[in-house]
Amino acid sequence: MTPITIEPWLDELMAQGYCVIPQLLSPRILSDLARDLEVPFRTTPFGQGHFYGYRTKRFGSLLRRSTRASEIVMEPTVLALAQAVLGAACDRIQLNVAQAIAIHPGELEQFPHCDHDMWAGVKGAHEYLLNVVWPLDPFTPENGATRIYPGTHRNPPTDFSELPDPVITECEPGSAICFLGSTLHGAGPNRSSGVRRAIVVGYSLGWLKPYENMWLAYPPEVARSFSPELAALVGYAQHRPNLGNYEGQCPSVLLNRGRRGKLGAVDALRPDQAAMLSEFARGQGAQR
Incomplete structure (x- = not known):
């Protein structure tokens, strides 16, 4: 078995708060997964609220909706990154979320946020979370590609006027957009005529309550x-x-x-x- 090399990506992740690993999975796996999820993508209602969005659909329980989902959740390079980021602060890591997201035309820019803020613990001593966005469609500046604010994991702004310019994660299916729970980010507005779909997989410290209720899912x-x-x-x-x-x-x-x-x-x-x-x-x- 070929050893997994994560050092360049880990260095980038810890320095910038994010990294984009190109062509980590075959696009065929993502297209097969998208096909398995066609029905819930079509039938799930739009969200309600300024955070979830009024033109965005979200649903979880992906591991029982498609056998392809496990190939994404268990991707070895991503798992090794999650272990490297989180392992020193817990006995074992856990799956925090495996969720599909579809941003429809007309959706507004999402509020820039840090995902670790869902937990009330003191921040700064260690990371709580590693998130990975897997595009199902090409991510472009027009269709709502994830916006990441580099360096905010180390220098969190106190108000919007201090935000650095965002990086728009333009990439193709098969790429993995990885970012820390302490890094500010948010979906961009969808000004295109098409739907922007993606899978979000998150790994957190094993002693935290996960975002998604795994035992019900x-x-x-x-x-x-x-x-x-x-x-x-x-x-x-x-x-x-x-x-x-x-x-x-x-x-x-x-x-x-x-x-x-x-x-x-x-x-x-x-x-x-x-x-x-x-x-x-x-x-x-x-x-x-």
Whole structure:
């Protein structure tokens, strides 16, 4: 297997707050996915609100709508980037969102925002999120290509007058537009006569509440068809210590069709915690 090289993209991502990786996936995968999603793209109502937009459609649960979605969610270079950005601040990363977006003609520019603002924690010590936009149609300045404000992950503006000029992410399907949760961005206005469609996949720290409710999107009867790695990414795994458990055990037990009987709680601790508790237990004379 060819080693994955992420250093140039990681350096760019951390320096500018974003990077665009060209031709990371075959455009055929994106066109097949777009074909699988034709019905929800057609039937989903427009959003309501100045943030979501009144001429924009959004829907999630992509992993059960198309088998192609997993190829995007599990893309190795992007996963390696997410792990490099987030891994030092969590025991495991998780899928935060897998959402399709269609911006129709006449939509206005989206409010410039940072996605990590959905969580109220103190910012600056580490990143909370890596987002990836996968165009399904060519992104152009006219049809609402994502606008990214470089450097705002390090120097957040206090008002709009301090915003740097945005980078308009003009690119083709197969390219991956990656940006940090701390980077200001927003969709551009669609002044064209066509619809601009894309997939947004986000990866966040494993101890955060995800944007998309993964357990409703992918209940056990759906997640049983996933690979173990994908199932863990959508929440069928504990985040040590003991977060996200089911009856005191890893929720992956729900994917075992042959499971029988009651469950008893089992420690799921970080190595440092396990060592500390073992030392404490020895001092108590515990015999295990």
